[in-house]
Amino acid sequence: MGRLNEDRVESIVQLILDDYTDERAVNKTDLYNQPDKKAVIEIVEKLLKILYPGYYSDKAYKIYSLRNNMSATIEDVIFHLKKQTMIVLKYCGAYPGCADNDLEEKAQNMVFDFMEKIPQIRAYLDTDIQAAYEGDPAAGSKDEVILSYPGLYAISVYRIAHELFLLGVPMIPRIMTEHAHSVTGIDIHPGATIGKYFFMDHGTGIVIGETTVIGEHVKVYQGVTLGGLSTKGGQKLKGVKRHPTIRDYVTIYSGSSILGGDTVIEENVVVGGNTFITKSISKDTKVSVKDQELQFKN
Template identity: 50%
Template sequence: MENDIRKVINKAVHSVTENCKNEELFITREGRKLPSRYVIIQIIKELRRVMFPGYFGSENIKASEPEYFIGHTITKLYEALKLQVETAILYKNADNATEEEIALRAEEISCRLFEKVPYIQQMLLKDIQAGFDGDPAAKSKEEIIFSYPGLFAIYVYRVAHELYKMDVPFVPRIMTEYAHGKTGIDINAGAQIGEYFFIDHGTGIVIGETTNIGNNVKLYQGVTLGALSTRSGQLLANVKRHPTIEDNVTIYSGATILGGKTVIGADSVIGGNVFITESVPAGAKVTLKNPELDFRYE
């Protein structure tokens, strides 16, 4: 029996090794490596402590003395992010840049992201306010920061979106897929989302790459903002495939809205479980006709 197991293992090792040699996906590109998913997730976790000081760490930050903690953490995160961005660009290297050029680009990107940190924090504070204003079950804003998966997914998206806009490969998707796995909320880093965005409950929400969402929009669980068809695959890259949601729209659970030309007008209310592939005018209320209930008693 032991000899049989060794034969099976040896055969498997040989076959997998051959696959690695023959499949270009597995061939290391001139000694280059992919960015570290683990490190990128740690960056997201540590940056959240900067965005919400005192909430996700053991430090006791006094209101008058946060500079040391924030400065030390951002400095550390800058170095970690720069290395991951440099690794990602070097692996991709579509324009055959030199290592020196890539290193400079990684420095610039990392610097620009941390320049954006105050802006991202202000956007998140508005998202928290939207959550508090929009959810009567919320007992405090602190509860939203600590507990709401929707806010976590939005936080990760807002960071990843800035990197997406700077054409950083791999890293934004690693970030948003981490949030997807943690919360069940799938927000592509390419989506454009305005102020006072609130996700209630959240599980099963999908927001596609070319979605545009205005200000003060509220989504419930199971909402899909997707493409009409992806059969053309890569031919649809860089084409607007996902809908536009204008300001002050509420979309209830299970609604599906598809298509790059589909616009949901401002101040609209989209009811649960509707399926929309055409534009909806401003101020509309779209609902399924209530089914007739049939009560039977034994």
């Protein structure tokens, strides 16, 4: 009986190994020449330590050791991000025919350009923290916002990923934002453009598509979708403006869907909950669904 089980096991092993031999996407087995998702997530966590010194650090920094600790963290991020960037440039064929030395130099320059954007990212995040604190009466302090709000975590990872996206780094920005998506339930494509003072109240279930453009002082509640009208065109729609534009000082309440690349929500619009919008809304407008009739049955 035992021998029969061993034969069956060997048969199953061979069956599965034989299934790896074709060119399907599920059969990539070149483990050492493709990006490392775990390494990218570790880079995100180290970047958060740089963005928020003292909040995400392993221990409280003393003033005299801040430079040493930050220097080590920054150098570590540069090293590992350059390594992963070079891998994705090669893996995705971003520069076909480019020699490894040239590819390494391109990766290094991309990482240096990104790291020089850190002060700008922190400046934007400071406004996001301010918007969250001022926009939520339940916020006890800005420290509470930084340490506990999933919306701030998601926008922090997005702002990191967005700068890498703008620099033309493939795949890594999406791995970063999808990690934040898995942690917070907030799905922001790194290609979206989001202005200062952005606040996602509660946050869970928010979806912001790749070509979305959001102005400043925008507040979005849980369950909001800023999406495309249709994706049936698939890859033919790549690069096309598919998602809405949201101007400054707009508030979008929970459960609302605003769809379409030609849809523009102008300044100072308030979009009520559970609305479905596919046309532009002029400024200073309040949009709401007419009261639904409740039915009670015994």
